[in-house]
Amino acid sequence: MRGTRPGPAAHGLPAAGSPVPGLFITLALVWLPLFRELPAWMVGAAGLMLIARLRRPWPGQRPSLWIRLLLIGVGLAFVLITFHGLNGALPGSALLLLMAALKAFESTSLRDLRILVLIGYFEIGADLFLSQAPLLVLYLAVITLLLTALWLRLESGREKGGPWSAWREALGWLIRALPTALILFFVFPRISGPLWGLGPTSTHPLGLPRHLDPGSLNRIVLSHQIVFRIRYLGPRPPRVDRYFRGPVFNRFTGTTWLPGRTAHLPPPRTTRLSGAAYRYRITLEPTETRALYALDFPVDWSIGARLDSLFELRSPFPVRRLTRYEAISYPDLRMEHLPEMTRLRDLALPIGADPRSRALAIHWRKENPHPRSIIARALSYFHNQPFYYTLHPPLLTKINSIDDFLFQTRRGFCQHYASAFAFLMRAAGIPARVVTGFVGGHYNSIGGFYVIRESDAHAWDEVWIHGRGWMRVDPTQAIAANRVSPGARAVLSGHLRLAGLELPDQGLWLHLQTSWDAFDALWDRWVLGYGPRLQARLLHEVGFGLAQTAEWLGFILVALSLSFFMNRLRWPDRARRSRRIEEKAWRKLLRRIRPWGIPRAWEPPMAFALRMSDQLIADKRQGFLALAQRYSDLHYQNDPPPEEVRRFAEAASRYDPGSGPVRVKKKSSAEDM
Amino acid sequence: MPIPRIRRGQEEPDAGRFPTGSVGTSRQTVHYRKTYILPTPFGLAFALMLAALFLGAMNYNNNMAFFLAFLLASTALLSMSRVHGNLVGLVIHPETPTPVFAGESLHLAIHLENPSSLPRLGLVLRAFHPNETGHTIELPAQGSVVLTLSVPTRVRGWFTPPSLRLESRRPFGLFVAWTRLPPLPPAIIYPAPANPALPLPPPSAGSGSRRAEHPDVEDFQGLRRYRPGDTLRHIHWPAYARGSGLLTKRFESPPIETRILNWHETPGRLEERLSHLTRWIMELEAASCPYGLVLPNLHEPPQCNPGHHQRCLTALALYPEPPP
Numbered sequence: 001m002r003g004t005r006p007g008p009a010a011h012g013l014p015a016a017g018s019p020v021p022g023l024f025i026t027l028a029l030v031w032l033p034l035f036r037e038l039p040a041w042m043v044g045a046a047g048l049m050l051i052a053r054l055r056r057p058w059p060g061q062r063p064s065l066w067i068r069l070l071l072i073g074v075g076l077a078f079v080l081i082t083f084h085g086l087n088g089a090l091p092g093s094a095l096l097l098l099m100a101a102l103k104a105f106e107s108t109s110l111r112d113l114r115i116l117v118l119i120g121y122f123e124i125g126a127d128l129f130l131s132q133a134p135l136l137v138l139y140l141a142v143i144t145l146l147l148t149a150l151w152l153r154l155e156s157g158r159e160k161g162g163p164w165s166a167w168r169e170a171l172g173w174l175i176r177a178l179p180t181a182l183i184l185f186f187v188f189p190r191i192s193g194p195l196w197g198l199g200p201t202s203t204h205p206l207g208l209p210r211h212l213d214p215g216s217l218n219r220i221v222l223s224h225q226i227v228f229r230i231r232y233l234g235p236r237p238p239r240v241d242r243y244f245r246g247p248v249f250n251r252f253t254g255t256t257w258l259p260g261r262t263a264h265l266p267p268p269r270t271t272r273l274s275g276a277a278y279r280y281r282i283t284l285e286p287t288e289t290r291a292l293y294a295l296d297f298p299v300d301w302s303i304g305a306r307l308d309s310l311f312e313l314r315s316p317f318p319v320r321r322l323t324r325y326e327a328i329s330y331p332d333l334r335m336e337h338l339p340e341m342t343r344l345r346d347l348a349l350p351i352g353a354d355p356r357s358r359a360l361a362i363h364w365r366k367e368n369p370h371p372r373s374i375i376a377r378a379l380s381y382f383h384n385q386p387f388y389y390t391l392h393p394p395l396l397t398k399i400n401s402i403d404d405f406l407f408q409t410r411r412g413f414c415q416h417y418a419s420a421f422a423f424l425m426r427a428a429g430i431p432a433r434v435v436t437g438f439v440g441g442h443y444n445s446i447g448g449f450y451v452i453r454e455s456d457a458h459a460w461d462e463v464w465i466h467g468r469g470w471m472r473v474d475p476t477q478a479i480a481a482n483r484v485s486p487g488a489r490a491v492l493s494g495h496l497r498l499a500g501l502e503l504p505d506q507g508l509w510l511h512l513q514t515s516w517d518a519f520d521a522l523w524d525r526w527v528l529g530y531g532p533r534l535q536a537r538l539l540h541e542v543g544f545g546l547a548q549t550a551e552w553l554g555f556i557l558v559a560l561s562l563s564f565f566m567n568r569l570r571w572p573d574r575a576r577r578s579r580r581i582e583e584k585a586w587r588k589l590l591r592r593i594r595p596w597g598i599p600r601a602w603e604p605p606m607a608f609a610l611r612m613s614d615q616l617i618a619d620k621r622q623g624f625l626a627l628a629q630r631y632s633d634l635h636y637q638n639d640p641p642p643e644e645v646r647r648f649a650e651a652a653s654r655y656d657p658g659s660g661p662v663r664v665k666k667k668s669s670a671e672d673m
Numbered sequence: 674m675p676i677p678r679i680r681r682g683q684e685e686p687d688a689g690r691f692p693t694g695s696v697g698t699s700r701q702t703v704h705y706r707k708t709y710i711l712p713t714p715f716g717l718a719f720a721l722m723l724a725a726l727f728l729g730a731m732n733y734n735n736n737m738a739f740f741l742a743f744l745l746a747s748t749a750l751l752s753m754s755r756v757h758g759n760l761v762g763l764v765i766h767p768e769t770p771t772p773v774f775a776g777e778s779l780h781l782a783i784h785l786e787n788p789s790s791l792p793r794l795g796l797v798l799r800a801f802h803p804n805e806t807g808h809t810i811e812l813p814a815q816g817s818v819v820l821t822l823s824v825p826t827r828v829r830g831w832f833t834p835p836s837l838r839l840e841s842r843r844p845f846g847l848f849v850a851w852t853r854l855p856p857l858p859p860a861i862i863y864p865a866p867a868n869p870a871l872p873l874p875p876p877s878a879g880s881g882s883r884r885a886e887h888p889d890v891e892d893f894q895g896l897r898r899y900r901p902g903d904t905l906r907h908i909h910w911p912a913y914a915r916g917s918g919l920l921t922k923r924f925e926s927p928p929i930e931t932r933i934l935n936w937h938e939t940p941g942r943l944e945e946r947l948s949h950l951t952r953w954i955m956e957l958e959a960a961s962c963p964y965g966l967v968l969p970n971l972h973e974p975p976q977c978n979p980g981h982h983q984r985c986l987t988a989l990a991l992y993p994e995p996p997p
Contacts, residue, residue: 089733114715114846118722121745125726128738137737144741148748155846156795157809173748173844180747185740191731321734528736563750 019153023116024050024104026146030123031097033136038094039082045075046101053105071102089129096123110154117151134523145170176566180559187539187555190532207287208246208436208457212257214396217415217436221391223454226285228293229521230441231449233279233326237295239440241331243460243472244293244452246437248310252426254350255401257419257434265309273299275332283524284323290315293437293452295329296472302326309342310433311470322529335469338431346431346464354402354423361427371465374428375473378421382478386410387417389479414476418459421475431464435472447518582640585649586631593624593657605632620657627652701855703839705761708852710753716847719749749847756850759793759841763812768819770834770860772986774951778823779860781834786817795843798822799851800835811843829864829947829990863986866955867948873956874938876930896920931975932957935967947989954989958982968992 028050035043075098083091100119107113124140124147149170207227209216230244249257278295292305292313303325305315313327349358364377393412396404402423405416418434425432439458441450460474586605593615609628613621630648634640712720723742730738766784773779781800787793791814798807798820807822820839826832833856840851896909899919909920934953939946950966957964958977965975966985970993973985 089729111715115718118718121741122722122726125729125735125738125741128741129729129733129735132735132737140737140741144744152844155843156811169844173751174744177744177747177751180750181740181743184743184747185736188739188743190739530736531734559747560750563747564754566751 019150021054023113023150026150027100027116027120029143030120033127034093037090042094042097046097049101049105053107068106089126093123093126096126113154117147120147132528134520145174148174179566180563183555183559190535206285207289207291210259212249212415212434214401214416217457220454220457225454226451227438227454228282228284228452229449231281233281237278237331242440243296244438245296245311245435246291246293248312248433248435250346250433252349254353255398260310267307267309267311272334273330274334275330277328277330279328281324281326284319286321287319290318294327296331297333298327298329300328322524338464343431346433347426349426354400356403357406357423358427361424365428371430374430375463378424379475379478382417382475387479389413415459417475418461422461425463433462435460435462444514444517446514447521449521451517582631582634582645582648585652589652589655605635616657623655627655700764700766703760703763703765703852708757708760708850710757710848710850713842713846713849719847752845753848755844756841756848758791760839760850760852762789763793764788765854767854767857769858772861772863773826774863775826775829775865777826779826779832780821780823781857782819782821784817784819785812787812787815790814795841796820797840799838799840800824802835826862829862831859832862833859861987861990863990864947864951866952870952871949873953874932874934876932895923897923931963933965933967936969947992951989954985
C-alpha cells in the first residue's frame with residue numbers, strides 16, 4: 001500500500017524509544033475491564049503473544065502465512081465454542097482481543113501498528129458497550145489519551161522532547177476536539193433502538209436469577225451494583241412495606257424453586273383495593289431480563305408492561321437500557337378467590353421428600369389448624385431453635401435438603417429460610433410460594449431517592465389466607481438478632497434492615513457514598529439517558545424545530561468550522577514559557593527590593609533599573625545593575641538559551657539587597673510618579 | 674521503473690517552455706489554492722473504524738460510545754486542517770542541481786522557509802517518475818531547512834528532473850496534503866567515467882622536456898613577505914641576514930606535462946570513447962595537470978582550471994549521437 005508507505009520508522013524502529021512496548025501495554029489496559037468476563041485462557045494466550053512479539057528483535061520476519069492462518073482459525077473456533085456465536089459485545093470483544101494479539105504478534109511494519117491503534121480505539125468503544133459507569137468512563141478517557149499519544153509518536157517516527165511531550169500534544173488535540181465533539185453529540189440526529197440483535201453483553205446479568213437453587217442468590221447479595229433507584233412521589237410507605245417484587249417461584253423440585261407455568265395468565269380479578277396507595281418512579285438499570293420491579297402490589301404503571309397471575313410486572317422485551325417508569329402500589333391488596341387449580345399447584349410438594357419436615361408441619365396443624373397459628377408456630381420455631389444467619393452456609397444434601405436444613409445444618413440466609421418456610425406451609429396445607437425481589441434501599445439525601453443495589457436482594461414467602469388473600473411472610477426476620485454472623489452483618493444492607501439490624505451510619509464514608517450515588521443518578525439521567533427524545537426536547541427548548549434537516553445540517557457545519565477555528569489554539573510554546581521564567585524572576589527580585597513597587601513608565605529595563613538602584617545602599621548597587629543588564633540581554637534575545645535563563649533566575653533569587661531598602665520619604669516616592 | 678526522459682545532442686532545453694518566474698530557482702510562497710488534500714488509505718480505514726463504532730453506539734444506545742466516535746471524528750477534522758496548514762505559506766526556493774555522472778544519484782534540493790509561528794510537521798519531497806521519497810523533516814516556527822531528494826540517473830545528456838511534490842501527513846497520518854513544486858531547471862549528466870581506466874595518453878611533445886633536463890630548476894619570480902605556512906626552504910636567508918626581515922622566494926609552478934586528450938585516440942564505440950575521456954579528465958583534474966580536449970566538433974586548448982574542466986565535461990555530456 002503506497003499510501004501507508006512507512007516513513008523512517010519502517011525499516012527498523014530503534015529498540016530504545018520505540019513506541020511498540022507502550023502500545024502493547026496500552027492495548028492490555030484497554031482490555032483490562034473485560035478480563036473478568038473473558039475466559040482466562042484467552043487473556044493468557046493474548047498476553048503470551050504480546051510477550052513473544054516483544055522478545056523478537058525489531059525488523060523480525062513475519063511468521064509464515066500458514067502459521068498465521070492456523071492461529072486465526074484456532075482463535076475463531078475457541079471463541080465460537082466459548083460463546084456459542086459471535087453476536088454481542090462480549091464475544092465480539094473476545095474475538096477482537098484475539099485478532100489484536102495476533103496482529104501484534106506478527107507486526108513488523110508501521111502499517112501493522114496503525115491497525116493496532118484502530119483496534120484499540122474500537123475496543124474502547126466495545127468496553128463502553130458493556131458498561132458506562134462514571135469511573136470506567138474516566139479510566140477509558142485516560143486510556144484514550146494514552147493511545148492518542150502513542151499514535152502521535154508512531155506517526156512522528158521518533159521520540160522528540162521529553163516523555164511527556166507526546167502526552168501534552170495528545171491532550172492538546174483532544175481538548176481542541178472537544179467543542180466540536182460536544183456539538184455533534186448534542187445535535188447529531190439519533191436513531192433509537194437496536195439495529196440488530198444485541199446478544200449477551202455480560203456473562204453476569206444484573207438482577208435476580210430465573211431459578212432458585214440453594215445458593216443462587218449468593219453472588220448477588222455480595223455485589224454492590226445498583227439495580228434501580230426509586231423516588232416516592234408523595235408519602236413513603238413504612239419500612240416494613242418496602243418490598244420490591246421480582247420473580248415469583250411456585251414449583252418446588254426438592255432442591256430448586258422454579259417459576260410458575262401459569263405466569264402468562266392475567267392477575268386474579270377479584271381483588272379489592274384498600275389501605276394506602278403509593279406512587280413512585282423507578283429508574284431501572286439495564287438488567288438483560290424482562291423483570292420490572294415494583295412495590296407490593298402494583299396496580300397501575302406508566303410503561304408498556306403487563307402484570308401476570310403472580311403479580312410480576314413483566315416487560316415485553318429484555319431491559320437493555322436505562323428505563324424509567326412510574327407505578328402505583330397498594331401494599332394491602334385483598335384477594336377473595338383462589339382458583340382451585342392455583343390452590344392445588346401452590347400446595348404441591350415432591351412426593352416422599354423430606355419426611356421429618358412434613359411430620360413437623362402436620363404436627364403443628366393437628367395442634368391448631370388455623371393458618372395464622374401455624375404461621376406463628378413456624379416463625380417461632382425459626383426464632384427459638386438455634387438457626388443462624390450466615391452468607392456461607394454448609395452445603396445441603398441433594399435429597400431431603402429441607403430436612404437437612406431444618407434439623408441438621410440450621411445455617412443459611414434468606415433464600416434457605418424462605419424455601420423451608422414455604423415447604424412447611426404447603427405441608428401443613430396452606431398454599432404458599434417464594435417471592436424474590438429487593439427490600440429497603442439506601443436513602444440518598446442529596447438526590448432525594450433510594451438506591452437499591454444487588455446486595456438488597458431478598459427472598460420471602462406469600463401464603464394464602466382465606467378471606468384476606470396472599471399475605472407476605474418474611475421468615476428470615478424471625479431469626480434472633482444475636483444469631484446473625486458478623487460477616488453477614490457487615491455485608492448485608494437490605495436483608496436485615498427490617499429486623500432492626502442496621503449498622504450505625506459511618507459518618508464520612510456514608511456521606512461520600514451518598515454523594516457518589518447522587519452523582520451516579522445524575523450521570524444516568526442526563527448523560528446516559530440522552531437520546532432521541534431528550535434531544536428533540538433540547539432542540540425545541542433552544543428554539544429550533546424538531547429534526548429539520550436544514551437545521552441539523554447547519555449545526556454540523558457550525559461544528560466543522562469550529563474545528564478549523566480550534567486549530568489556531570495551541571499550547572504556549574517552550575520559548576514563551578522560558579521567557580516567562582526570567583520575567584518572573586526579575587519581578588520577584590524587584591518586589592524584594594521594594595515590596596510596594598515603583599511606578600514604571602514606558603522605559604527599557606535598564607533605565608528603570610537605574611532609577612530603582614537609587615533605592616539601594618551603594619555597595620549593593622553594582623550587583624543589581626549587573627543583574628539588570630543580564631535580564632535586559634535575555635529579555636531582548638529572540639531565543640534565550642534555557643540554561644542561561646535558569647542561571648539568571650538562580651542568581652536573581654540569590655541576590656541579597658542588603659539591610660533593606662533605603663528609607664524613602666513619601667514625598668520622594670510621590671515625585672517618582 | 675520508467676527511464677527518465679532524456680534529451681541528448683540538443684541545445685539547452687528551450688527556456689520558453691516554462692512560464693517565466695515559475696521555472697527553476699525563484700522564491701515562491703505555497704498558495705492555499707495550490708495545496709491539495711486527500712485522505713490516506715489509513716485515513717479511510719480510520720473512517721471505517723469510526724463508522725463501525727458509530728453503528729455500535731447506535732445499536733446499543735450507548736452515549737459514551739457516541740461521544741468517543743464524535744471526539745475521534747472531531748480530532749480527525751482538526752488534523753485535516755492541520756495537515757493543510759503544514760504547507761500553506763511556506764516559502765520555497767529550489768536549488769539548481771549540481772551535475773553528476775551518469776549512474777549516480779542527482780540530488781535535488783529545495784530550501785524551505787517557515788515565516789509563520791506554526792511549526793510545519795512531516796515535510797517530505799516526493800517524485801513519481803521515478804518513484805522516490807525523501808526524508809521526513811519537521812520545520813520549526815521561523816525556521817528554514819533544506820529538503821533533498823535523490824533521483825537515479827542513467828544516461829548522459831540533459832536530464833529534466835522529475836516533477837516534485839511537497840507533502841505532509843502529520844500529525845496523524847489520516848490525510849495527505851501536497852503541493853506541486855515548480856519544475857526544476859534541467860541538469861547536465863556527465864558520461865560515466867570508464868572503469869577500468871586506460872593509461873593516460875603520453876604528454877604532448879615538448880611540454881615535459883625541460884623538466885626532464887633540469888629537474889630541480891624552477892623559474893624564480895621574485896620575493897615577497899613571509900607568510901606563515903611558507904616552507905623554510907624558500908626563505909631568502911641572505912635577505913634575512915641583511916636585516917630586511919623574512920622574505921620568501923616565489924617560483925613559477927613547475928611546468929608539468931600537458932596532455933591533449935584526443936577523441937580519435939580512444940578505442941571503442943562512441944559511448945565508450947566518451948567514458949574514457951571523462952575518466953582521463955577526472956584523473957588529470959585530480960592531479961591538477963593541464964589538458965586539452967579534441968573532439969570531432971570541438972577543440973579545447975590545454976588549460977587547468979574549474980571552468981575548463983566543466984566546459985570539457987559538458988561537451989562530452991552533450992556530444993551528439995551519430996545519426997542512425
